[in-house]
Amino acid sequence: xxxxxxxxxxxxxxVFNPFAENxxxxxxxxxxxxxxxxxxxxxxxxENELFGFIDSHRLKPILVINTHGHIDHIIGNxxxxxRYGIEVAAHPNVKSDFLRSHQQAQMFGMPFDSDxxxxxxxxxxxxxxxxxxxxxxxxxxxxxxxxxxxxxxxIEGWVFTGDALFCRSIxxxxxxxxxxxxxxxxxxxxxxxxxxxxxxxSGHGESTTIFDERRYNMFL
Numbered sequence: 001x002x003x004x005x006x007x008x009x010x011x012x013x014x015v016f017n018p019f020a021e022n023x024x025x026x027x028x029x030x031x032x033x034x035x036x037x038x039x040x041x042x043x044x045x046x047e048n049e050l051f052g053f054i055d056s057h058r059l060k061p062i063l064v065i066n067t068h069g070h071i072d073h074i075i076g077n078x079x080x081x082x083r084y085g086i087e088v089a090a091h092p093n094v095k096s097d098f099l100r101s102h103q104q105a106q107m108f109g110m111p112f113d114s115d116x117x118x119x120x121x122x123x124x125x126x127x128x129x130x131x132x133x134x135x136x137x138x139x140x141x142x143x144x145x146x147x148x149x150x151x152x153x154x155i156e157g158w159v160f161t162g163d164a165l166f167c168r169s170i171x172x173x174x175x176x177x178x179x180x181x182x183x184x185x186x187x188x189x190x191x192x193x194x195x196x197x198x199x200x201x202s203g204h205g206e207s208t209t210i211f212d213e214r215r216y217n218m219f220l
Contacts (some may be wrong), residue, residue, distance in 0.1 A: 035136070075109070091122065141191065144187070157195065164191070165202060
């Protein structure tokens with residue numbers, strides 16, 4: 001985190017579904033506004049865990065944000081939308097993956113009976129999402145999937161990278177829409193330009209920093 005700056009945003013991390021996917025609730029302490037990044041809850045128990053946190057902290061969900069359209073990151077969209085009546089937002093290029101959501105679920109053996117509606121709000125590179133008095137900046141980081149984005153909280157010094165960049169690893173590129181060279185470019189030219197002390201929160205696994213990944217990530 002940045003020192004000597006008042007940090008308004010907080011977040012809670014959950015690990016959901018058979019892929020141990022990281023779901024994040026990012027919220028503003030004062031207004032209680034929150035966004036849910038990649039709701040991966042795939043069972044009633046996981047939904048209750050997510051909703052229990054939101055409701056017990058009196059948070060006010062304003063948006064679901066999908067970093068990309070793979071099933072382990074979108075499987076909880078319908079449940080969140082139904083409970084809170086909020087829109088789903090993602091890069092416009094994710095639509096092809098959303099349309100394959102049932103096929104993806106079958107391929108990976110995940111139960112998926114809900115209709116997966118296309119995102120209602122498009123998020124473009126450079127756009128900012130207001131959460132209370134703070135913002136998340138959309139950074140286009142394709143390569144793992146078509147339309148992959150990361151979300152950068154500059155004041156807090158966080159970046160939520162979906163499945164683009166992991167601790168000492170990167171996203172797989174052998175699925176439809178994957179492209180290693182594109183992913184490498186996204187990481188080196190977009191994410192590695194962030195400050196060294198930026199904390200990286202990925203779609204799976206533990207957190208890291210931009211400095212450590214620039215120095216130690218052997219896949220780049």
